Each structure stands twice: as structure tokens, then as C-alpha cells.
Amino acid sequence: MNWGRAVAIGRKEVTQIRRDPRSLLIAFLMPVLQMALLGYGARLDAKHLAVYVFDRDGTQDSQALLERFRASEYFELVRAVDDYGALAAAIDAGRCKLGVVVPPDFSRRLRDGDGVTVQALVDATDDNTANLAIGYAQGVVGAYSAAVQLDWIRRQGLPDRVAAPPLSIEARTWYNEDLDSRNFIIPGIVALAMSLVGALLASLTVAREWERGTMEQLVSTPVTAREIMVGKLAPYFAIGLADAALCVGTGVFWFEVPFRGTVDTLVIATALFLVVTLAIAFMISVAIPSQIGASQMAILVTLLPFNMLSGFAFPIDQMPAAIRLITYLVWGRYYLTVLKAVFLKGSGVLAIAEPMLAMVVYAVVVGTLATRAFRKTLK
Amino acid sequence: MNAAPAVLVEGLVKRFGTFTAVDDVSFSAQRGEVLGFLGPNGAGKSTIIRILCALLRPTAGRALVAGLDVTREPEAVRAHLGYMSQRFSLYDDLTAVENLRFFGGLYRVPDAVLAERIAWAVEMAGLTGRETELVGTLAGGWKQRLALGCAVLHQPPIVFLDEPTSGVDPVSRRQFWQLIHHMAESGVTVFVSTHYMDEAEYCHRLALMDRGRLVALGTPGELKRGSLRGALLRVECQPLGEALDALGRAPGVLEAAVFGDAFHVTVSAAEPALRDLPRWLTERGLQCGAIAEIPPSLEDVFVARVGGGRA
Numbered sequence: 001m002n003w004g005r006a007v008a009i010g011r012k013e014v015t016q017i018r019r020d021p022r023s024l025l026i027a028f029l030m031p032v033l034q035m036a037l038l039g040y041g042a043r044l045d046a047k048h049l050a051v052y053v054f055d056r057d058g059t060q061d062s063q064a065l066l067e068r069f070r071a072s073e074y075f076e077l078v079r080a081v082d083d084y085g086a087l088a089a090a091i092d093a094g095r096c097k098l099g100v101v102v103p104p105d106f107s108r109r110l111r112d113g114d115g116v117t118v119q120a121l122v123d124a125t126d127d128n129t130a131n132l133a134i135g136y137a138q139g140v141v142g143a144y145s146a147a148v149q150l151d152w153i154r155r156q157g158l159p160d161r162v163a164a165p166p167l168s169i170e171a172r173t174w175y176n177e178d179l180d181s182r183n184f185i186i187p188g189i190v191a192l193a194m195s196l197v198g199a200l201l202a203s204l205t206v207a208r209e210w211e212r213g214t215m216e217q218l219v220s221t222p223v224t225a226r227e228i229m230v231g232k233l234a235p236y237f238a239i240g241l242a243d244a245a246l247c248v249g250t251g252v253f254w255f256e257v258p259f260r261g262t263v264d265t266l267v268i269a270t271a272l273f274l275v276v277t278l279a280i281a282f283m284i285s286v287a288i289p290s291q292i293g294a295s296q297m298a299i300l301v302t303l304l305p306f307n308m309l310s311g312f313a314f315p316i317d318q319m320p321a322a323i324r325l326i327t328y329l330v331w332g333r334y335y336l337t338v339l340k341a342v343f344l345k346g347s348g349v350l351a352i353a354e355p356m357l358a359m360v361v362y363a364v365v366v367g368t369l370a371t372r373a374f375r376k377t378l379k
Numbered sequence: 380m381n382a383a384p385a386v387l388v389e390g391l392v393k394r395f396g397t398f399t400a401v402d403d404v405s406f407s408a409q410r411g412e413v414l415g416f417l418g419p420n421g422a423g424k425s426t427i428i429r430i431l432c433a434l435l436r437p438t439a440g441r442a443l444v445a446g447l448d449v450t451r452e453p454e455a456v457r458a459h460l461g462y463m464s465q466r467f468s469l470y471d472d473l474t475a476v477e478n479l480r481f482f483g484g485l486y487r488v489p490d491a492v493l494a495e496r497i498a499w500a501v502e503m504a505g506l507t508g509r510e511t512e513l514v515g516t517l518a519g520g521w522k523q524r525l526a527l528g529c530a531v532l533h534q535p536p537i538v539f540l541d542e543p544t545s546g547v548d549p550v551s552r553r554q555f556w557q558l559i560h561h562m563a564e565s566g567v568t569v570f571v572s573t574h575y576m577d578e579a580e581y582c583h584r585l586a587l588m589d590r591g592r593l594v595a596l597g598t599p600g601e602l603k604r605g606s607l608r609g610a611l612l613r614v615e616c617q618p619l620g621e622a623l624d625a626l627g628r629a630p631g632v633l634e635a636a637v638f639g640d641a642f643h644v645t646v647s648a649a650e651p652a653l654r655d656l657p658r659w660l661t662e663r664g665l666q667c668g669a670i671a672e673i674p675p676s677l678e679d680v681f682v683a684r685v686g687g688g689r690a
Contacts, residue, residue, distance in 0.1 A: 008484025012473065019472045019513075217468035217529075220432050221485040222458040376453070378434050 001230070005223045009231025013205065017235060026200055031193035031243045035250045038189045039182065048076040049133050050096040054087045055080060059107035065118070065144050069100065074136040087121065097123045098133045110148060183258065186251040187339035188312040191273070191332055193247050194240050195302045198274055202236045202281035203298035206374070210289035216378065225374040233278045240274040241267075251343070260346025265338070269352075272359040273335040277302060279363070279370040286373045306332035334358045383446060385410050385537050385568035386431060391440035393426050393591075400426040402591035403440070408570070408584075410536070413563045415582030416572040417681065422588035424572035425465065428539045431570070432462045445536055458486070461530035461538040465545070469526055471515030475506050478514055478529055486533035500528030503558065520551030527558060531567075538562065539570045544578060556581050576678045585677075589685040602680045609633060610649035611675045614642045614656065615668030622665050629659050636682050641668075643679055 017023045051069060055062050070077045078096055081087050087099040099121035103109075109116045120137050124130035153162050206228075209215040218228070248266065251257045281298050288294040307313055309323070310332035316324060327333050334355035341347045349356070384407035393401040401423045408414045416424040429435040431444055433453035442449045445459040469478050479497045488496055501510055504524035506517075514522060523543060531538055540559075544552045556578065559569050563583075571582065579585055580599050587595040587602070595602055616622035619637060626635035626644055631652050634645040646652035649672045660667040675683075 002487065004487055005485050008481055011484070012470070012477070012481045015477060016470070016472055212468075212471070213464075213466040214468045214470060216434065216464040217462070218485075220434060220457060220460075220462040220464070221482065222454050222487075223485045224454065376434075377436060378429065 001224070001226055006227040006231040006234070009223065009228055010234045013232055013235045017201075017239075023201060023204075027197055027239045027243070028246075031197060031247050032250070034193045034196070035186075035189055035247055035255075038192075039186060039250070039255050047074055049074060049098055049129070049136070050078045051075045051098045051100060052078060052087050052090045052096040053080050053100045053102070054082065054084065055102045056104040057102050057106035061107040061110055062102045065102065065106075065141070066100070068140050068144050069137075072136065072140055074132075075140070091121055091123050094123070097129060098137060100137070113152070182255060183344060184340070186255055186257045187343045188310075188336060190244060190247040190251065191310070191335050191339055192303075192306060192312065194243055194270070194274065195277055195306050195332060196299075197243050198236060198240045198277040199281045199298040199302035200295055201239070202233060202278045203285045203294040204291050205232045205236075206282065206285035207289055207291045207294040211291055219376045219378070225376055226371050228374060229282055229371055233282060236278055237271075237274055240278070241270065244270045257343055259343055261342030265349060265352070266342050269335060269338040269342070269356065269359065272356070272363050273331065275363040276331045276359065276366050279366040282370050283366075283373045302332075305330045309333065310336050312336055328358075331359060331362050334362075384408060384443075385412070385445060386570070387441075387443040388427075388431075389441045391427065391430065391442055392438045393423075393430060393435065394438045399591050401430070401437075404591075404593045405440075406586060406593060406596055408568050410568055411563050411566045413559060413569045413571065413581070413583045415579050415585045416570065416588055417574065417576075417579045417585055417677075418572075418588030419574065419685065421590070423591040424588050425541050426591075427588075428462075428541050428570060428572060432460060432539055433457055434462075458533075459535055459537060461533070461535040463526050463530045463538075463540045463543050465541045469514045469522060469529065472513060474511045474513055475501060475504070475517070475525055476510045478525065479532060482529040483532050488533050496532050496534075500525070500532055504528050505554075519547045520554070523547050523551065523555060524558070527555070531562065536566070537568045537570075541572050542574070543571065544573065544575065552578070576676070576681065579677050587681065587684050594684045595680070599677055603675045603677065609645055609647040610652070610672055611679055612644045612646060612649065612652060612656070612670060613638075613673045614644050614660075614670045615640075616642060616660055617666045617668075621663075622660065625660060625663050625665060626656075629656060631655070634683060638678070643673075643682070645679075645683060 017027070053066055053069070055066060066077065066080075069075045075098070079090070081090070084101070087101065090096050091099055101119040101121070103116065103118070106116055106118075118141055120134065122130045122133050150160065153160065206215075209218055244266075248259070252259045280301060284297045284301060285294045288297055309316075309319075309327045309330045311327070312332070316327050316333065319327065337355040338352050338359075341352050345351075386408040388407065389405050391401055391404045392399070404423075404427065406414075416427065418424050426435065430437050431442055431449060433444075433449045433456045436450055444456045447456045447459065449456050470481070473481065476497060479500050480493070483493045483496065501507055504521055504527075506512075506521060506525060509517075509521075514525065517525070527540070527543065530540075544555055547555070552575075559571065560581070563569050571578070573579060582599065584596065584598055585602060586593055595605075597605065614626065616626070619640075623635055623637060623642065626632055626642060631646050631648065632644055633647060636643050644652075644656075646656075653670060653672065657667045657670060
């Protein structure tokens with residue numbers, strides 16, 4: 001390994017990146033755009049769900065119930081309608097996610113102590129939102145129900161504790177105290193942005209030489225395969241680290257995601273993740289001598305598994321056993337584990353030793369394969 | 380030292396599947412020699428050059444460049460040679476100087492010499508004052524000379540040029556050949572492949588290639604003298620198509636080929652042919668014009684050696 005030759009390759013690559021607006025856009029605008037789009041756009045928790053109500057009772061009691069819906073931050077009472085058809089039409093048209101129907105004898109049955117059922121019509125085209133809407137609605141109705149019960153007990157002159165349920169749970173949510181889904185998504189976006197930038201840019205680097213006919217000249221010089229790899233990947237490694245800093249900075253200072261771990265853990269994990277991603281992209285670039293082909297393959301091999309199988313979009317615990325085994329091959333899963341720990345948990349190195357070690361093994365194996373992938377002879 | 384050949388090739392064979400691109404080729408080249416490879420496309424010229432540059436592994440045989448075996452010590456071989464591939468493989472998005480500096484870095488040209496060598500290459504390429512223009516904006520002749528500059532920046536003793544002048548204007552071609560001869564005078568061995576006959580005349584020795592085989596090797600003069608059995612006549616005759624047919628069947632004619640608006644006809648002996656051919660043609664209703672014996676050109680040698688009718 002002659003460092004002078006690797007530096008010559010690296011310097012050339014930097015000059016080419018600087019002169020190529022497309023590369024620059026991918027390198028620096030794409031991560032920012034991704035942070036902005038997903039940071040604002042992708043929210044797993046639903047708030048201010050549109051609600052239509054059809055109050056067939058029209059009493060003080062029924063209005064008190066609806067008032068509770070109005071007060072909840074999860075719901076937005078858009079409109080009261082006075083027939084069933086209008087309610088159904090609103091759900092059909094997507095104007096509301098939830099329709100609440102209060103029965104005509106609501107107040108009377110409540111006072112007589114008979115059971116009352118409030119009907120909730122839910123748009124379940126998006127099952128996640130529907131589940132949340134049902135859960136929140138049950139919460140609102142349950143709270144009202146408890147209030148009515150307490151009221152009744154007091155009027156009977158009984159002590160309050162009669163109303164207290166025998167069993168209750170006191171939940172404390174750790175790591176993401178506000179249950180803000182953004183805190184969970186942002187670390188994922190950091191990894192996503194770096195997969196995308198690293199894989200996409202690095203996959204072009206060898207293919208470009210083939211496509212432009214410069215490869216034959218390059219391999220006729222005494223430069224070795226390893227020097228080519230190191231020289232070509234070093235600039236993308238630097239870009240990857242800069243992007244990571246950009247993304248983490250945006251996450252912490254703009255989206256106010258907590259950062260509880262240490263910077264060195266983050267840097268080490270990011271470096272390992274980049275080594276694996278770049279080495280794989282390099283191998284793809286060696287195997288496919290066209291830029292379009294190589295970049296498509298890079299997206300297929302890096303981004304797709306990351307989205308599906310890293311635990312970013314779908315929880316790994318809930319996958320079928322066979323799929324769960326495959327997720328061990330997705331190197332993004334280890335990085336994501338470390339990122340979440342660094343952002344939200346602030347765990348020490350020991351707690352994340354396992355995913356870190358997995359990435360070290362991955363980097364050594366893939367890095368070794370990549371140095372052997374490139375052959376200096378033509379076919 | 381001088382006695383050892385710069386390049387030695389023995390029984391070289393290269394097969395791609397069932398196709399034999401190079402078929403049992405042997406030759407050697409001396410220091411300071413300009414050796415030309417002449418032959419049609421697919422004759423194996425580029426394949427030989429690529430094997431000598433350690434870009435392809437030979438199927439059989441041995442090739443030594445600067446005394447080093449190309450299969451055993453490819454990297455050492457590469458350090459001793461300069462190579463210019465068919466397309467001028469420069470980086471279009473880099474400037475002239477950036478390209479030179481890049482190759483200077485790959486060949487580890489010492490910093491102390493590099494600036495001087497770059498200045499030399501810029502001047503040689505005629506790019507003084509245009510050092511910082513992107514190569515993509517340069518015209519063919521400049522690109523070609525710059526590519527040569529990149530290939531010889533590290534002053535290699537042996538240089539391989541694969542069809543270096545294709546697609547370049549005649550003035551640039553002549554300048555380029557002057558550069559080649561300057562290099563040869565300073566002791567550099569230069570391999571050039573070409574399919575331009577006029578360029579072949581500039582080579583010290585010529586290797587004629589056809590379908591992977593080396594069909595002739597010698598100085599242009601030797602080839603012209605030794606290649607023809609009999610004599611060469613220039614015959615004017617119309618119309619061309621029927622005349623070619625008739626000439627091919629005429630007694631004493633070994634080979635007939637169209638050259639411009641006339642024919643070059645190889646005959647076993649000049650005298651009887653000069654006497655009998657006009658009558659043979661006129662009897663067949665063809666208009667026969669001037670007929671004379673001429674010295675063979677390299678193109679005639681090429682046609683005679685590589686197969687007729689392909690003019």
C-alpha cells in the first residue's frame with residue numbers, strides 16, 4: 001500500500017465530486033431534505049384527528065361527553081351533523097376519521113343507571129390511525145364514565161374510594177417520556193440518510209471509470225487494487241461523517257430530540273457503519289460497470305433492507321422467526337440500535353457492546369472482500 | 380545492457396473462449412526502436428499490447444518487458460511502461476494539469492521533478508496558457524498529445540500506443556509522429572498500432588498482423604522487397620467491377636485489387652503481362668488505359684500478405 005498513490009486517487013476523486021453538481025446535491029442536499037421531510041412528515045402518533053358528531057340526545061349530559069372530545073388534544077371536533085347519512089358521507093369523503101353517535105336516550109339511561117353505548121364509526125383504511133382513534137375514544141368515554149360513576153357515588157353519600165378500581169397501572173415511559181414518535185424516527189433518518197448518500201455515491205465511483213473509458217488507463221499504472229479502493233472511498237467516508245454531523249445536529253438542535261449518549265460512541269458507530277456501507281457499494285460498483293445499474297443495485301441492497309428489516313419502520317420483535325433471522329444480516333439494524341441508545345438512552349459502551357461488535361465483524365469481513373473484489377486485469 | 384531486448388515475446392497465445400485473438404506470436408524489440416503493428420480490426424494488435432501492459436493474461440507463451448515477466452511481475456512491468464489506450468483516456472472533468480498531476484502521483488514521480496515534467500508535457504502538448512482548461516473542452520489533437528504526456532510523464536523506457544492517431548487531423552498526426560521519433564532517439568522503445576499505411580512508413584520495423592497471427596516482420600523496405608512474388612503493375616481500366624473480374628481471371632495474374640480509380644495487379648512476371656494484358660482486357664469489351672510497372676507500396680504488401688481484394 002503506497003499512500004502517495006492512494007492520496008493521488010483521493011485528490012482526483014474530490015476534484016471530480018466538486019465539479020459534479022449532481023454528486024454535490026446528493027451529498028449535501030439530500031440528507032437535509034430527508035431530515036426535513038421525514039422529520040416533519042413522518043409521524044406515527046396521531047393528534048387532532050377530525051371528528052364528526054351526531055348527537056341524537058341533545059341534552060346537557062350528551063353535550064358534556066362531546067365537550068370531553070373537544071378538550072382532548074387527540075381529537076378535533078370538526079362538525080355536528082343531524083342525520084346518519086351526513087355522518088356516513090363525511091367518513092366516505094375522508095373529511096373525518098371518526099364519527100361519534102350519541103343515542104337518543106343517552107341522558108335518561110345514564111340517570112337510570114342502565115348501560116349506555118356510544119357508537120364510534122372509524123375509518124380503518126389506515127389501521128394504525130384507526131387503532132389509535134379507537135383507543136383514544138375509549139379513553140375519553142372511560143374518563144367520562146368514571147366521572148359519572150363518582151358523581152353517583154357521592155350523591156349516595158358513599159366515600160370516594162368506593163369508586164376507585166381495585167387494580168390500576170402506573171406507567172412511566174422511559175427514554176421517550178413524551179411518547180413523541182419523532183424522537184424515535186429521527187435516529188432512523190440519520191442512518192437512512194447515510195445509507196443513501198454512502199451507497200449511492202460510492203456505487204458510482206468505479207462504474208464511472210468504466211463508462212468514461214478511463215479504467216483501462218488507470219489499471220495500466222502501478223496503482224494497486226487496495227490503493228484504488230482506499231483512495232476512492234476516503235472522500236465518501238468524509239462526506240458520510242459530515243452528513244452524520246449535519247443530520248444529528250439538525251435532529252438535536254432543530255427537532256429537539258434528546259442526545260443522552262457520548263459523541264465518541266456516535267462517531268465510532270458511524271464510522272463502522274460507513275465502512276460497511278461503502279465497502280458494499282464499492283463491490284457493487286466493481287461488479288456492475290454501468291452507473292445506472294450500479295446505483296440501482298446499491299439502493300436495492302442497502303436502502304431497501306434498511307427500510308424494511310432494520311427495525312426502522314417495523315418492529316423486529318414482531319416479525320416472523322424466519323424474517324427475524326434475516327434481519328441479523330442487515331447491518332443498519334445494529335447501527336439503529338446504537339443510534340437509539342445514543343440519542344434516547346445514553347447507555348454506556350457495555351450496553352451497546354453487542355451491536356458494536358456485530359458492526360466490527362461486519363466491517364472486517366466486508367472490507368476484506370471488497371479489497372479482493374477489484375481485479376486489475378481486463379476481461 | 381544494450382544487448383538485452385526491451386521487449387521479448389515467445390510463442391504468445393491468447394484465447395477468449397473458442398476465439399483465438401493471438402496465435403503463437405514471437406518477436407523482440409530493441410531499445411530506441413519504433414515498432415509498428417499493422418493489421419485490420421480484430422487482427423490482435425490491441426490484444427498483444429494489452430498483454431504486454433499486463434492488462435490481460437496470456438493463455439500460453441512468455442512475454443518479457445524490460446526483462447520482467449508480465450504474468451509474474453505485473454506491477455513492476457507497469458512501472459516501466461507508458462500506455463495510451465485507444466480512446467484518449469483522460470478525465471474530461473479535470474484540467475490538463477490536474478490530469479498530469481494525477482498520473483504523476485500514480486507513477487510516484489518525485490515532487491522535485493514533477494513540476495518540471497508537467498511543464499514539459501504542457502509544452503509538448505501545445506497547451507501553454509491553457510493549463511487550467513477542462514480537458515473535455517479540448518479538441519482531439521490536444522487531447523491526444525496530453526494523453527501521451529500523461530503516459531510518459533514518468534519517463535518510462537518502453538511506451539505502448541494503441542491506435543494513438545485515430546480520429547485526429549493530419550497536421551496533429553504529423554506532429555505526433557515527430558514526438559514519437561524524439562522519444563525513440565532518446566532511447567525509448569515505442570510500440571504503435573495503426574491502420575494508417577502512411578504512418579506505417581514512419582516505423583523502424585513493422586509487424587503485420589492478420590487474424591491473430593504475425594504474418595510478416597521487417598523494415599518497411601524489407602517488406603516491400605520481400606513480400607511480392609513477381610511484379611506489381613498499375614492498370615487503368617473501365618468499368619471497374621467487370622475489369623476486376625476479368626483481371627482476376629487473366630493468365631499470369633496472381634492478385635488484383637482496386638486502388639483509387641485504377642488497379643494494382645500482381646503478376647508472376649512484368650514483361651509478358653505488360654504485353655498481353657491490354658489485349659486480354661480489350662477483347663472482353665473493356666476500355667484499357669495506361670499500364671505500367673510500379674514499386675510496391677506498403678498497402679500492396681499488406682494486400683498481398685493479408686489476403687486479396689480487401690483494398
